[in-house]
Amino acid sequence: MNFDEFTGTAQHRLELANTGETVRAIRATLSTLGQRLPAGNAEDLAASLPMEIDRFLTDAVADHGQRFDWSTFVERVADVERTDRSEAAYHAQVVLDLVHEQVPQSDFQQLRDQLPEDEDDENWGKLFAVVDAGGWAEHD
Numbered sequence: 531m532n533f534d535e536f537t538g539t540a541q542h543r544l545e546l547a548n549t550g551e552t553v554r555a556i557r558a559t560l561s562t563l564g565q566r567l568p569a570g571n572a573e574d575l576a577a578s579l580p581m582e583i584d585r586f587l588t589d590a591v592a593d594h595g596q597r598f599d600w601s602t603f604v605e606r607v608a609d610v611e612r613t614d615r616s617e618a619a620y621h622a623q624v625v626l627d628l629v630h631e632q633v634p635q636s637d638f639q640q641l642r643d644q645l646p647e648d649e650d651d652e653n654w655g656k657l658f659a660v661v662d663a664g665g666w667a668e669h670d
Contacts, residue, residue: 531580532580533580533582536556536579536580536628536632537549537552537553537556539628540552540555540624540628543627543628544621544625555621555625556583556586556625557590557610558606558607558608558610558621558622559622559625559626560587560590561586561587561591562606562607562610562622563587563603563622563626564576564586564588564590564591564594565594565596565598566597566598566603566644566645567594567595567641568595569588569594569595571644572587572594573587573588574637574640575633575637575638575641576588577637578632578633578637579629579632600654600656600657601653603657604618604619604622607621623657623658623659623661624666626657626660626661627661627665630661630665631665631667
C-alpha cells in the first residue's frame, strides 16, 4: 500500500472531509505512539508502512520510550489533532487497525507486548478495540 492508498483508506474509514485532516489524524496517532515505544520497536513497526507515513513513528519523534498511560496518549493525540478526546481515541483505534493490516503479525505483537492491556495497568487494551473486534474492514 502506498501513501495515497493508505491515506485514502484512512480518510474513508475515519469519514474525514479532506486529506489534510486525515494526515493530521495519522500523524497524531503514530507520532504519539512513537513517543511511547522504544526506538527499535517503533522502527520495526514503521518498516512496513509507506515511506511518508513511517517517519511519523520514527523521525518525527524526539524522545522514544516515554512512560505514559492510555489517557495521556489520548490527550496528546487530541492536542496534535486539534479535536476532542473521544474523537482522538476513535481515530487512534482506526489508524491502528489500518497499521495492523499493513505490518507483519510479529511486529504488531511486539507493539502489543509493549503496551499493558490490563485495565489496572494503563488501559492500553482500548487502543486495540477495533482490531480485537475483527477490524474495520470486517464491519464495513
